[in-house]
Structure formats: C-alpha cells, structure tokens
Amino acid sequence: MKEISFFMTAILVAVTSCTLDKTDYEDEISTEVTEHFDYETVVSISEAQYQIDIAALNGTFYKGYNEIRIQITNTDNNTSVNNAEITFLPLLTDTFGNTSSGPHQYQLDYLSAEDYYLGYTVFPEETDASQYWEVHLSFTNEDVTHNVTQIITVEEQTNMNLNMTSFTGNDGELYYIALVAPQKPSISENELVAGLYKYMTPTQEAGNFPDQSQFSFAKVEDYTIRLDPRMPEPSMGNHSSPNNEDLTPHSDGLYYGVVNYTMTGNWTLNLILENEFGETLKGTEVSTEFTPGIEGTKSELFIDILF
Amino acid sequence: MGKQIFITPIFLLYGLLITGQNKTKAKDSIVALDEVELISVIKKKIETDMKMAVSVDEFLASSDKISFIKRGAYAWEPLLNNMSSERATITIDGMHVFGACTDKMDPISSYVESNNLTAIDIASGQEGNMHGATVAGSIDLKRKSTPFSVTKQWKGAYQTGFEVNNKQFFNLGNLSYASEKFVADASLAYRKAENYSDGNSDEVEHSQFKKLNASLGLAYKTSDLSSVKVEAIYDEAKDVGYPALPMDLWLSRALITSATYKQLFEEGLFQALDTKVYFNAIEHYMDDTTRPENLVHMDMPGWSTTYGLLSNAHLKKKSFSSEIQLNAYNNYSIAEMRMYPQDRSERSMFAYSWPGVTTTFAGLSMNNTWKISDRSLLSFGGALGVNYNHSKYVEFNWIFHPGTPQEKTRILPSLHAGYQLNLKRFNFNIGGGYGHRAPSVSEGYGYYIYNSFDRYDYIGNPDLDNEISYEVNASAGYTIDRFSLNANVNYFYIDNYIIGRILSLGSPMNYQSIGVKGYTSLDYATLFNFSLNGSYSILDNLHWNGTLTYARGKDNNDNNLPFIRPLSYQTGLHFQYNKLSLQSSLNGDLEQINYSPEYGEDQTPSYTIWNVSADYSFRIKNYKTVIQVGAENVLNEYYSTYADWGNIPRMGRNIFTALKFNF
Numbered sequence: 001m002k003e004i005s006f007f008m009t010a011i012l013v014a015v016t017s018c019t020l021d022k023t024d025y026e027d028e029i030s031t032e033v034t035e036h037f038d039y040e041t042v043v044s045i046s047e048a049q050y051q052i053d054i055a056a057l058n059g060t061f062y063k064g065y066n067e068i069r070i071q072i073t074n075t076d077n078n079t080s081v082n083n084a085e086i087t088f089l090p091l092l093t094d095t096f097g098n099t100s101s102g103p104h105q106y107q108l109d110y111l112s113a114e115d116y117y118l119g120y121t122v123f124p125e126e127t128d129a130s131q132y133w134e135v136h137l138s139f140t141n142e143d144v145t146h147n148v149t150q151i152i153t154v155e156e157q158t159n160m161n162l163n164m165t166s167f168t169g170n171d172g173e174l175y176y177i178a179l180v181a182p183q184k185p186s187i188s189e190n191e192l193v194a195g196l197y198k199y200m201t202p203t204q205e206a207g208n209f210p211d212q213s214q215f216s217f218a219k220v221e222d223y224t225i226r227l228d229p230r231m232p233e234p235s236m237g238n239h240s241s242p243n244n245e246d247l248t249p250h251s252d253g254l255y256y257g258v259v260n261y262t263m264t265g266n267w268t269l270n271l272i273l274e275n276e277f278g279e280t281l282k283g284t285e286v287s288t289e290f291t292p293g294i295e296g297t298k299s300e301l302f303i304d305i306l307f
Numbered sequence: 308m309g310k311q312i313f314i315t316p317i318f319l320l321y322g323l324l325i326t327g328q329n330k331t332k333a334k335d336s337i338v339a340l341d342e343v344e345l346i347s348v349i350k351k352k353i354e355t356d357m358k359m360a361v362s363v364d365e366f367l368a369s370s371d372k373i374s375f376i377k378r379g380a381y382a383w384e385p386l387l388n389n390m391s392s393e394r395a396t397i398t399i400d401g402m403h404v405f406g407a408c409t410d411k412m413d414p415i416s417s418y419v420e421s422n423n424l425t426a427i428d429i430a431s432g433q434e435g436n437m438h439g440a441t442v443a444g445s446i447d448l449k450r451k452s453t454p455f456s457v458t459k460q461w462k463g464a465y466q467t468g469f470e471v472n473n474k475q476f477f478n479l480g481n482l483s484y485a486s487e488k489f490v491a492d493a494s495l496a497y498r499k500a501e502n503y504s505d506g507n508s509d510e511v512e513h514s515q516f517k518k519l520n521a522s523l524g525l526a527y528k529t530s531d532l533s534s535v536k537v538e539a540i541y542d543e544a545k546d547v548g549y550p551a552l553p554m555d556l557w558l559s560r561a562l563i564t565s566a567t568y569k570q571l572f573e574e575g576l577f578q579a580l581d582t583k584v585y586f587n588a589i590e591h592y593m594d595d596t597t598r599p600e601n602l603v604h605m606d607m608p609g610w611s612t613t614y615g616l617l618s619n620a621h622l623k624k625k626s627f628s629s630e631i632q633l634n635a636y637n638n639y640s641i642a643e644m645r646m647y648p649q650d651r652s653e654r655s656m657f658a659y660s661w662p663g664v665t666t667t668f669a670g671l672s673m674n675n676t677w678k679i680s681d682r683s684l685l686s687f688g689g690a691l692g693v694n695y696n697h698s699k700y701v702e703f704n705w706i707f708h709p710g711t712p713q714e715k716t717r718i719l720p721s722l723h724a725g726y727q728l729n730l731k732r733f734n735f736n737i738g739g740g741y742g743h744r745a746p747s748v749s750e751g752y753g754y755y756i757y758n759s760f761d762r763y764d765y766i767g768n769p770d771l772d773n774e775i776s777y778e779v780n781a782s783a784g785y786t787i788d789r790f791s792l793n794a795n796v797n798y799f800y801i802d803n804y805i806i807g808r809i810l811s812l813g814s815p816m817n818y819q820s821i822g823v824k825g826y827t828s829l830d831y832a833t834l835f836n837f838s839l840n841g842s843y844s845i846l847d848n849l850h851w852n853g854t855l856t857y858a859r860g861k862d863n864n865d866n867n868l869p870f871i872r873p874l875s876y877q878t879g880l881h882f883q884y885n886k887l888s889l890q891s892s893l894n895g896d897l898e899q900i901n902y903s904p905e906y907g908e909d910q911t912p913s914y915t916i917w918n919v920s921a922d923y924s925f926r927i928k929n930y931k932t933v934i935q936v937g938a939e940n941v942l943n944e945y946y947s948t949y950a951d952w953g954n955i956p957r958m959g960r961n962i963f964t965a966l967k968f969n970f
Binding site: 292 | 592646659810820
C-alpha cells in the first residue's frame with residue numbers, strides 16, 4: 001500500500017502542476033478598446049443668465065465623429081431653455097490664421113423627452129501646437145440672440161473603430177467618411193455605421209466672420225459605400241470574411257452595413273464609394289487572392305480598425 | 308479553473324483509498340463478480356501475433372475492421388469500417404471521453420496504455436449502439452479489473468523493451484492485490500521515443516514522443532453480491548512530434564475517473580446491474596515553436612470536460628437474454644487559436660476554433676438475443692437518444708451561418724437485427740441496421756480548423772441534418788479440424804453523409820491554407836467493406852493465418868470517398884517448438900486505384916512489409932519470463948499508406964526487443 005500512496009502523491013503533484021489558463025473572452029476583446037457609454041459635459045459656457053453645457057461621450061471631443069448634446073439652463077430660475085434656435089459651428093484655425101471646419105449639424109434639434117439639443121460634429125483634425133478648435137454657438141431665446149465662442153480641445157481617438165477619412169472624389173467634391181459604430185466590435189457580425197458627408201463649396205463671397213455658408217457640409221444621400229474587410233497583417237495573407245453587407249443610407253442619415261470580423265487584430269475596411277448611378281467616386285477593388293507573407297494590398301479608399 | 312477540476316477527484320480517490328485499507332474477515336466469495344461478460348463481440352488479449360509488447364494503436368491495428376489515419380508515430384486516429392472517428396463511439400469501459408484537439412491529434416485510444424487494458428471490444432455498425440448513437444460502430448477499451456479472491460494475492464507483470472529504429476524505450480508495470488473484500492489494480496507505463504527513420508534510412512523529423520500513463524482501480528465488496536469500485540487513469544504526453552502536421556504537441560493530459568456500483572442477482576429476471584458515474588478532463592496544448600519555418604506562430608490550446616452516467620442491466624429468462632443500458636453525458640469542448648503577428652509587439656489575433664460547445668446526450672439502448680435452437684440465434688436491439696448542443700459564443704457560428712440557433716436538439720434512433728445459423732461446419736450470419744448520428748463538435752461548430760491533408764480551413768455547420776445510416780451485413784464461415792475460413796461483408800448507405808465541401812464564402816485564415824471548406828451533407832454516400840480470414844494448422848506446431856480486406860466508398864456523384872483502404876492482405880506463419888516460438892508475417896496494400904483527388908488524396912503505390920519475431924519463455928526462480936526479439940519491415944521498404952497524412956513515410960526496418968516478467 002505504501003507504493004500506492006506514493007504513487008497517488010506523485011499523481012497529485014503531477015496534475016496540479018502548471019497548465020495554461022483559458023482566455024477570458026470579454027477581457028480579450030477589451031484589451032484594445034474601451035467602450036464609453038456616458039455622455040458627460042465637455043465644456044460649460046456662461047452667457048448672460050444662461051449656462052450652456054456641451055456633452056459628448058466620455059466628456060471628451062475626439063477626432064472623428066462625435067454626437068453632441070447641449071443643454072441650456074436659465075440660471076435665474078434654474079429652468080432649462082426649450083425650443084430655442086441653436087446653431088453650432090466648429091472652426092479650426094491654423095498658425096497662418098486659415099480657418100476650416102468639419103462636417104457638423106449646424107442647426108440642432110431639440111429633443112423634448114431628453115431635454116437637450118442634439119447634433120453631431122466630425123473633427124477631421126486634433127488640437128495640437130499648430131492649430132486649435134473653437135465652437136461658435138448662437139441661440140435665440142425670448143427674441144434675444146446670444147453668440148458665444150469657446151475654445152475646445154479635440155483629442156486623438158485611440159479607439160480605431162471610430163476612425164475617419166476624408167478624400168476628394170472623382171467628381172472633384174470633398175467627402176468625409178467617419179465611423180460611428182460599433183465602438184467595441186466582437187468576433188461576429190457587427191452592424192457597421194458610418195457617416196458620409198460632403199463639403200458644400202461656397203457659392204458666394206465670405207460675409208462677416210464666422211460666415212456659416214463658407215463652412216457648410218451636407219449628409220450625402222443615396223450613395224453606396226461598398227465594403228471589403230481584410231486583415232492586412234502579412235501573416236494573414238489579406239484574409240477576408242464572409243457575409244459582409246455594403247453600407248447604404250438609413251432614415252437617420254447615416255450609412256448602415258454589416259462587417260464580420262473573424263478574429264481580433266488589425267483589420268482594414270476597404271471601401272469603394274459609389275454615387276446613386278453606381279459610378280465609382282473613390283476606391284479600388286482589392287484582389288481576392290490569398291497572399292500569405294505579404295502585407296495586404298488596400299483599396300485607395302480605406303479605414304483601418306483594431307480590436 | 309482547470310486545476311481545481313483535476314484536484315477534486317484525486318482527493319476523492321485518496322480518501323477512498325485510505326478507507327479501503329481496512330482489513331475484513333473471510334467469508335464466502337463470488338469470484339465471478341467481475342467476469343460478467345454476457346455479450347462480448349470481439350475479445351482479444353492485448354498483444355498481436357507478431358509482438359507481445361504492443362502499443363494500443365498497434366493492437367487496434369491487428370483488427371481487420373480498423374485502419375488508421377497516421378500523423379506520425381503517436382496517437383493514430385482509428386477508422387472503423389473505413390469511417391472517420393466521429394462516426395464511431397470510442398469509449399473506455401463505456402465512458403465517453405472526447406479529445407481536446409481540433410486537429411484530432413488525440414484520439415481516445417491515445418489516453419490509455421496497453422498495460423491497463425484487458426480487451427478491446429469492437430462492434431460493427433448499429434450493433435455498436437450500446438454506448439450511444441453511432442454509424443460505423445463502437446470501440447470500447449476495456450480496463451483491467453482483477454476479480455476478488457478468497458486468498459489474498461499479489462500479482463504483477465513488468466515489461467520492458469527497446470525498439471531500435473526510433474530508440475523507443477518502454478517500461479510497463481502493473482500490480483494487483485486481491486482479497487476477499489478488497490481489490491486494487493495499479494499500472495504505470497512510460498514510453499520515450501526519438502525520431503524514427505524511414506525505409507531510405509532518413510530520419511523523419513518531429514516524430515518523437517514521451518508518454519506517461521498511470522492507472523489505479525480500487526474495488527470493495529459491499530456484500531456477497533455487490534461491490535463498489537473507483538478508478539482513475541492519468542495520462543500525460545509531452546513533446547510529441549507530428550511530422551505530418553505543421554505543429555507538434557507540447558503537452559496533453561487526461562484524467563479519467565469513475566465510480567461504479569455493481570449488483571448481481573442470484574435469482575430472477577435480473578442478472579446484473581452496473582451503474583457508473585464518471586468524470587474526465589482533457590487538456591491539449593499544441594506547440595509550433597519547434598517549427599521555425601512556419602510563417603505564423605500560433606497557440607492552439609483545447610480543453611474537453613465530460614461528466615457522465617451509465618447504467619447497465621443484464622436480464623435473462625430461459626433462452627432469452629437482454630442487455631439494457633442508459634447512457635448520459637455532458638461534454639464541454641472549447642479550443643482557442645491565437646496567431647502572433649510578425650511584429651510581436653502588435654496585437655495578437657484571437658478566435659475560438661471550438662466556440663465553447665456543450666453536448667448533452669441521454670439515451671437508452673437495448674440489445675436482445677434469443678436462442679431459438681442450438682443452431683440458430685436471433686439478436687435484435689434498438690436505441691433512442693436525445694442529443695443537445697449549445698454554442699456559448701454562437702456569434703462565431705453566425706459569421707458563416709447568420710441567425711443559426713444557439714441550441715439544437717436532435718433525436719437519434721437506432722435499430723438492428725441479426726440472425727445467426729450454425730450448420731455443422733458452416734455458420735452464417737445476416738443482419739441489418741438503421742441509425743442516426745449527430746454531427747461532431749467540429750462538424751457542427753468548428754471554426755477555421757486547418758486540415759493539413761487537403762490544406763483547407765474547415766467551418767462547421769450547426770444546421771446539418773442527422774447522418775442516417777442503413778446497413779446490411781452478412782458473414783459465412785467454414786470450419787474443419789485444421790482449417791477455417793470466414794468471409795464478412797457489410798454495406799452502408801448513409802443519407803446526409805457529412806463531409807467538407809469548398810465554400811465560395813470567406814478566405815483562409817491559416818497561412819498554409821488554400822481555401823475554406825464547410826461541413827456539408829452529401830445526399831448520400833455508400834460504403835462497402837469485405838474481409839476474408841483464413842487459418843490452417845499445417846502441423847500441430849505450425850499455423851498459418853491470412854486476411855484479405857477490400858473496401859469501396861462512393862459519394863452521391865459516384866466519386867470516391869477519401870481514406871478508403873485499398874485491397875490489403877496479411878499472411879502469417881507461426882511455429883512453436885517447446886518454449887520457443889517463431890513468427891513471420893507479410894502484409895501490404897495493393898495500389899490505391901480508387902483515390903479521391905477531390906478530398907486531397909493522391910494515388911498511393913502498393914507496398915509489402917515483412918516482419919519476423921522470435922520469443923522464448925522460461926522461468927527465473929518462480930517468475931514466468933518471456934523474451935522476444937523481432938524485426939518489423941525487415942527489408943527496410945520505403946512506403947507510406949493511403950491514410951498517412953501528407954504521405955509521410957512509415958518507419959523503416961525496426962528491430963525490437965521485449966522482456967516480460969509475470970509474478
């Protein structure tokens with residue numbers, strides 16, 4: 001029996017020695033991506049008796065697409081201002097004093113249920129030493145118009161799933177594509193949402209600064225963004241996934257499609273922008289050839305993501 | 308998590324071991340308690356004609372119903388009736404154990420060792436439905452189990468040996484203690500082999516292995532007619548090379564435990580009732596760091612955990628006997644892959660190759676035999692099972708099968724009948740069967756599982772229909788004093804035959820891969836197996852035996868199925884002179900004519916292998932000792948068989964020696 005006891009002890013030691021742990025799936029898809037759920041105030045501006053709070057996800061403006069929620073409070077009686085006319089204009093000024101903007105909603109919508117003004121803005125650049133952003137906001141309440149200007153900071157978007165790109169199409173127009181969702185993709189079918197905007201070339205001379213007509217953008221309707229997701233990492237041979245769906249416009253003005261990510265890692269969303277007549281405005285087909293060992297070729301129009 | 312699972316049953320056993328040591332007084336005993344074997348299909352000692360110290364794989368290979376897919380020198384995948392392993396139920400004492408490797412590097416037979424087995428029961432087709440739903444049949448690995456004994460006795464055996472070709476050194480020991488109330492069986496085995504050399508005397512790299520296997524069984528007689536038994540097997544394979552695959556094995560471990568309660572009945576309809584609860588956990592970690600030529604470094608760990616219950620009753624009334632078995636088990640299989648980019652600082656790429664798949668099965672099987680007369684016997688039986696699958700990360704399955712349900716329940720019926728007639732020197736057998744099987748975890752839920760044989764990535768399909776088999780079988784035998792001849796045929800018509808087909812969707816994930824295949828159901832496939840066995844005693848001490856097998860498998864378009872054995876033969880002579888015996892055998896396959904390029908096969912040429920061995924029995928003091936020397940592939944033929952993965956060459960000339968003591 002001694003032998004058996006010894007033998008059992010030996011087994012006990014053997015089976016409890018090191019083994020590898022299973023991967024925690026939730027942790028795995030969160031290593032690169034932090035998902036934000038909360039809208040927090042980015043800036044508060046005082047103007048006369050009003051306090052204006054501009055909120056965005058995680059209390060930060062990021063390069064790319066930002067949904068903005070504005071609340072105006074009359075501090076005299078501590079009530080919120082409903083149904084005011086609000087305009088919102090973000091402007092970027094560089095060291096030479098040139099100003100530009102990004103796609104944005106100029107006139108905000110009032111949502112009575114949520115009691116805030118809803119809009120969005122796409123910042124094509126970050127704030128840095130050579131350029132700064134400011135917001136020109138105006139609102140009219142009780143027949144009095146208030147104009148305020150506030151410098152804001154636009155930070156780098158570390159979540160590559162909310163990347164953006166801008167380009168000039170074959171029609172000579174300047175377009176912007178900004179990813180809106182998913183913030184945190186998973187290895188699955190993901191609903192891919194993007195905004196497609198176009199810069200409206202001004203038709204008249206600039207008036208008094210800031211003249212909104214010089215910085216006008218429109219949501220593009222009736223186009224198609226064709227989608228071909230790939231893994232460009234050389235070892236992945238430009239691997240693609242099945243059952244993806246091109247992005248098409250939705251009633252909310254955004255473009256919706258389906259992207260399947262077969263594993264975590266670096267992915268390239270290869271895009272082709274087509275107008276309502278099916279004419280290509282930007283982008284090239286990517287060969288379906290599997291090319292292990294070679295960095296994957298990309299469409300001339302693409303957005304890289306990582307999760 | 309994995310660690311705790313391993314520890315608990317060990318402590319459990321440890322406790323039982325200590326309580327089991329209490330000595331008890333002598334009383335009447337029922338020696339036959341452990342020898343109730345009413346239906347045994349094929350039973351053999353764990354040694355072959357040629358070799359007394361064989362591995363489980365070598366032993367299985369001696370059955371003419373079994374062929375192998377070989378990926379190296381270790382862990383061969385058994386094919387029963389020329390069907391892949393998911394079509395058969397492979398069990399250890401009726402316990403279901405599922406390998407944890409998505410690439411089938413760990414068939415269940417790799418987790419046992421020849422010195423803890425006493426027999427292997429092979430049942431063909433639906434006759435093998437006793438342990439659960441099957442198409443090809445069942446392979447049950449029977450563990451050693453020493454009967455209770457009126458007198459206290461220790462018994463043991465020790466085998467050691469060396470095989471020259473791959474410098475395999477093995478030590479197998481087993482020890483048993485039996486008393487009237489208490490029995491202990493223990494075994495320990497260790498094998499270590501280096502790379503083998505092929506028939507051109509070239510070393511086949513990555514063909515080494517190391518295997519440790521230990522088992523313990525403790526039985527306690529609770530009354531004259533009942534006993535309890537706890538058993539455990541621990542198996543660990545380390546640093547195992549798979550020359551046919553792009554990766555090797557770093558470590559695989561299995562802990563297989565069970566507790567059994569057995570009750571015999573002296574009178575009445577019931578003869579024996581046997582109830583077992585079991586647990587087993589398998590972990591399997593592949594390793595490609597030994598393959599610097601690989602473009603991508605990958606980690607591919609897999610885990611499989613099974614809980615189960617089986618309860619078996621033997622009934623007998625006059626000429627009618629019956630066996631009823633309840634099988635229930637729950638398995639959770641999960642496997643991961645993580646690919647590393649060439650710049651290791653970049654994000655690694657992760658996915659599940661088995662996205663956490665639960666399989667729960669419960670079924671009731673019944674087999675009956677009715678001895679109509681001294682000359683004829685009717686056997687018939689059936690089974691009904693429920694198979695439930697659940698995919699934890701079903702979103703992986705949605706990528707190829709959008710919207711497929713997370714759960715799937717299947718009903719798996721089975722029926723069979725056979726009639727046996729003995730007419731003096733002739734015996735005849737005819738039978739038929741019908742049965743369903745559910746897709747395996749890989750077939751249903753696999754995700755980019757790379758198959759290095761046809762170089763495709765395989766995707767499972769959760770919506771596959773049950774595979775439905777219709778089978779007929781017949782055999783005829785002729786026996787006179789010195790001569791016997793036996794012919795067996797079976798024919799399977801399989802509806803919804805599951806096989807991989809090229810998908811027009813997606814693109815490969817593994818860099819060696821050339822495309823993506825999805826598991827699909829063919830309308831049907833057919834399989835025909837034939838074997839002819841003969842034996843002749845030329846002299847009293849000179850015996851001949853021979854086997855011829857032929858098989859043919861076709862899909863619904865009349866194309867060949869893969870891994871179907873070509874015409875093969877085996878012939879052997881055995882000569883006994885006093886305590887010396889000499890054996891010689893020839894075996895081989897003819898040229899593979901009906902190969903399947905569609906499924907990645909190329910034509911395999913014919914080969915013939917000649918083997919010889921000699922053994923001598925003597926006594927050292929009171930120990931019965933056998934010494935054996937032999938050579939396999941004496942002519943050092945360079946060959947690979949139709950089922951050698953990637954045409955890796957088989958072992959060249961191998962001189963083996965073995966020594967066995969019994970006490």
